[in-house]
Amino acid sequence: MSTRSTDPPPIRSRIDRALIRGAAGATAVLLLTSCATLSSGNGERDNVPEDVSTDITDEPVELTLAYTDDPPSTELVEGFTEQHPNVSIELQQTPFTDYVKTVTLSMSSDEAPDIAQYNPGAMRSLIPSGHVMDLEPYVEAYGWEESFPEATLEPLRADEDATRFGTGSLYAVPGALSVLGVFYNRELLARAGVEEPPATFEEFEDALAAVDEEGIAPFSVGGLEVGGFQVWNTLLNAFGDHEAYRDWVHGAPGSTIETDEAMTATGILTRWVEAGYIPESANATSDDDAKAAFGNGESAFLMIGNWAAFEMEEALGEDVGFFLLPGEDPDQVPMTSGSSVSYTVSSGTEHPDVAAAFLDYLSSPEAARIQLDTGFMPVDTDASTGEGGVLEEINSVYGTAAEQDGIVPFPDFATPGMIDQLTPGVQGLIAGSTDEETFLSDLQAEWDRVHG
Structure with missing residues (x-):
């Protein structure tokens, strides 16, 4: 988070796993109609996907996700893979103090994780070198400007040189808010x-x-x-x-x-x-x-x-x-x-549409329940705990502030x-x-x- 020191430290999870299991069948598994191409003809890395699809294959897919904060990464992965049982996501956790260096090296390697927790400090080198995906085609395909509050997307935009944030293309989406x-x-x-x-x-x-x-x-x-x-x-x-x-x-x-x-x-x-x-x-x-x-x-x-x-x-x-x-x-x-536990996608992933589907899941009602239950504000600012208390107060004031930019x-x-x-x-x-x-x-x- 720069470094991400103001972001929340690990918290005890209160996930209602029965709720997640009950939501597992809420989203149908769709047939993959196309795959995004992330390599240009001259062999240089191209981080802008083409021919993107919001459909998800029913064939087995294995992804890896690198992260530093937990929860909600583990719980969100569980929620997504229960809805899409043909998808498995291996989690790779790194301590916060080592994360910027570790994720920079891993995302620029030939064996980069498919998805990684976003960090502005790491993006300053990964964006210009084309190692993380420019998500603008998926913004349009999924309608993310409607499903994610603009205040949460703005910090995740950057110009091509990653010298200025808050403008340019989108390189990540939020998975939980603080x-x-x-x-x-x-x-x-x-x-x-x-x-x-x-x-x-x-x-x-x-x-x-x-x-x-x-x-x-x-x-x-x-x-x-x-x-x-x-x-x-x-x-x-x-x-x-x-x-x-x-x-x-x-x-x-x-x-x-x-x-x-x-x-x-x-x-x-x-x-x-x-x-x-x-x-x-x-x-x-x-x-x-x-x-x-x-x-x-x-x-x-x-x-x-x-x-x-x-x-x-x-x-x-x-x-x-x-x-x-x-x-x-x-x-x-x-x-x-405020900020978010956010996720970016490697431009070298073999399954960009599936990785993008995970990002889209982060704005869903099922994900909102997980985000609330792990002590974060949900991406869906209209979501309610339904339980009153301090969590409801926090969600209310965040929603009011977000609505007024x-x-x-x-x-x-x-x-x-x-x-x-x-x-x-x-x-x-x-x-x-x-x-x-x-x-x-x-x-x-x-x-x-x-x-x-």
């Missing part, structure tokens, strides 16, 4: 006299002051890992110029993160540090320890993504809620960073090395060893190194 926001403890807020989630940023800061005055820690923060920069990221969502920010992440020429809006967001973070709202121990606290502290009722708020939902609901039950950090105007479009990328998508500036940079802000200007300047210097 969204950054604020978990809160209803019981602790009520104790401090706060009865409703804040509708404006001013109300949010009033809530911080109220719980602090009550002797309740406002935040749990995992500054040792990515939790610190998720706080900054959340503030940037509430105060940033979102079009300028999108341009910056996507590598548009002349873009900068050294804006008044980013300075405002960064200044609020340092002000929270000075006020004691950010714990002094934050830089020595892991993400897991921060989640555990919030789950144990030790703080009122936790800024993290929906991937923590099952853990928080299990710990706090009906006391846990979720909202997007509001801005100064209660009527402004809700903005949040309010989903923006995570900042570490901007360059492969941006995470290496963000994490220690925010640690410096928390420790007081880095000022706001230097923090933003260092981020821009990394951006200029790649895009300047």
Whole structure:
């Protein structure tokens, strides 16, 4: 995810396998009418398929899928192959820390996996070299611009040189969505006299002051890992110029993160540090320890993504809620960073139509159930858990933001090395060893190194 550090870590799966088995016969197996040709006549790799088909052969097909996050990869593969029992998909998992290097090497080899979990850092070399499939012919064949929300497809587009994202051809589709926001403890807020989630940023800061005055820690923060920069990221969502920010992440020429809006967001973070709202121990606290502290009722708020939902609901039950950090105007479009566990197809696959059928399956109602049950937002934003609780709240706010074009990328998508500036940079802000200007300047210097 760049690197994909803000994407969810592995989560305990709650798949209802009986539901998946019941859906196995919902889609008929179709006869293959054509096969996409991915090699040009001069022997050079051609990544644009021709004569694509949405039909699937009933002959045995073996595919491989390389991935790093689990779930939902395993569960989605199981759901697809139960609908298409003639298709088997071998899973090849690589730890996140090794994934960019591993998938770059494997996708450029003669034995590339047919499908791979998408990673922008790897795409910077795989797209220009033609090793991943340009999916535009399948976009038209399947109607993906209708079945996948545009906000989820935009970050998966790139130009031919992979120097700019958010434009050009589509190279992957989402298999599950994530969204950054604020978990809160209803019981602790009520104790401090706060009865409703804040509708404006001013109300949010009033809530911080109220719980602090009550002797309740406002935040749990995992500054040792990515939790610190998720706080900054959340503030940037509430105060940033979102079009300028999108341009910056996507590598548009002349873009900068050294804006008044980013300075405002960064200044609020340092002000929270000075006020004691950010714990002094934050830089020595892991993400897991921060989640555990919030789950144990030790703080009122936790800024993290929906991937923590099952853990928080299990710990706090009906006391846990979720909202997007509001801005100064209660009527402004809700903005949040979100991304997806997405999948791309090798241009060397012998079964491009079957691989594309797997990608299309990711937008189906059956896949939506799997995505929900593994703690992610479904690609079908109209899907509902039907169970209420925090998962329903998360799905609702994500759907509202997506409908209003309010989903923006995570900042570490901007360059492969941006995470290496963000994490220690925010640690410096928390420790007081880095000022706001230097923090933003260092981020821009990394951006200029790649895009300047």
